[in-house]
Amino acid sequence: MTVNTTVDTLRFATAGSVDDGKSTLVGRLLHDSKSVLADQLEAVERASASRGQEGPDLALLTDGLRAEREQGITIDVAYRYFATAKRRFILADTPGHVQYTRNMVTGASTAELTIILVDARNGVVEQTRRHAAIAALLRVPHVVLAVNKMDLVGYEEKEFQRIVEDFAGDAAELGLPSFTPIPVSALVGDNVVDRSTSMDWYEGPALLEFLENVPVGVEAADAPARFPVQYVIRDGEVRHYAGQLVSGALRVGDRVTVHPSGETSEITGIDVLGVPAEVAYAPQSIGVRLADQRDVSRGDMITAGVDVPALTRDVRAAVCHLADRPLRVGDRVLVRHTTRTVKAIVQDLGGAAELGANDLGRVVLRTAEPLALDDYAVSRRTGAFILIDPADGATLTAGMVEL
Known part of the structure; x- marks a missing residue:
């Protein structure tokens, strides 16, 4: 397949609870868009046959590590690269477990779109709400609610609408401005790359069609x-x-x-x-x-121009703590903001005693030198920072500035 070299690139992330079928969805997307090499497909077919499966287990296309396969889960963020005639794609495939929330933050931090996967049988669960909260926190411009395993609920429109209404209520509370719901069956292939013939009540695009046409790289003409x-x-x-x-x-x-x-x-x-x-x-x-x-x-x-950043030593931000060691009030840290690194002390954690790995919270920092900051809602680049352990250089926390 010939790919136009002038096409743009969409960075997107996937998130879903355990066993929602996310690995199968990504595998189906790669397989049906003809983005899988012949030897990769042959290896998956052999592995599937050795397990006694009749057809290829497309989840194996994304669960790349043997240890992950043996556990039946995806642990780390895996980046996939593929292209169609219309667009190039960089996919951050993030894990579903609550203890890997930090991995979703890593994967979605630079994404322009996030796919939140829901099992049609289970509907919106606590981890779905957590993924929506992270998408809202990170100000991801586009969110897709992919309701998977529609084949297991008889392709019923009412089941799809029930889940969409539940998610819409949570999205409104979390400050997620909008989302696009798409009913799919990753195992069968309905509405992933090709339109489904089993859901004639759905008139929207298939997932790949939406990914190919959603606006990317759109910035206000008068951006500072x-x-x-x-x-x-x-x-x-x-x-x-x-x-x-x-x-x-x-x-x-x-x-x-x-x-x-x-x-x-x-x-x-x-x-x-x-x-x-x-x-x-x-x-x-x-x-x-x-x-x-x-x-x-x-x-x-x-x-x-006159639209200048806020120059301050007092930093307030929403955060996700990434490190295994807790973040505590009084900790001395380094703040890396764009290309600038300054010393700082943690003054407050929103009333919490500490933040542990995967915790979402708020922080108040006092920096040794002023930083030129924008609100994260205005700029995902100049409104973001990371906290670093000055002792060993380890990344501790991801922050989103709140001015």
Whole structure:
């Protein structure tokens, strides 16, 4: 199959409770979209036959580790890459167990869409609500509610509608603005890649059709310009500030502000992949030259226009604790925000004594140096940070800024 090299890319994540059929759904998506190599399919067929199964167990296409297969569960985040004629895809396949909530946060943190899987026989369960809460917390732009195993409830529309109504109530309480419900049977293949002939009452798209057409990379035309400096490159007396433009646009001639110093200057040159340009747009990686010899270093942020980030040493955020060791009030940590890392102390945990692995909560930090922050609701890049253990460099906590 010939794939158009100019197509865009959708990053999406899957989440579901144990035994909801998520691995089978992903396997069906890969298999029916012709994204499985012949030798991979042959290996799955042999493994399935050795278990006495008549057909290939498509879940084996995603449960890549032998230990996982023996336990019948998916433990870690597995990234899959595939493409159709319309779009490329990066899939973060996350585990369903409640003790692996942190893995879903990892997988969904950069996703533009999340598929939350529900077993049609069980409906919305506590883990479904938890996955919805994480999607809302991470401000994932698009959410699909995939009601799986419709074949086991006779493809009944009323069963599907009951689950959709239950989920809608929880979504509203959690602040999840909208979602797209799709009835599927991953085992049989209904509404995964091909439209189902058993659910003529459903008039919406099959899952792959929706994934191929959902808008991606859409950013407001007036999004504020945010350019965290990653490297300073000296070329004689000239300094080039290199990094990724994470939001908005920068143009030659723009008046800019450098944070946290507050110094101002003017852009005299922009390079995109070494080629001079008059304008650059997120998420391009660029080099910028300024009119004045300013003291700009890695971790500084260059912005343009009057919409500037909040410069503060007091950080309030929603968090998911990722590490096995608890986070406690009084802990000294490092805060890594874009390309800047500063020391901080945990002042409050929303009234909790500590946060354990997979806990969702809130934190108040006091940093040693000011950070240029945006609210996470405004920017998932400049509104996010991680906490790091200063002793060993381990990642402790993922945070979403609340201004």
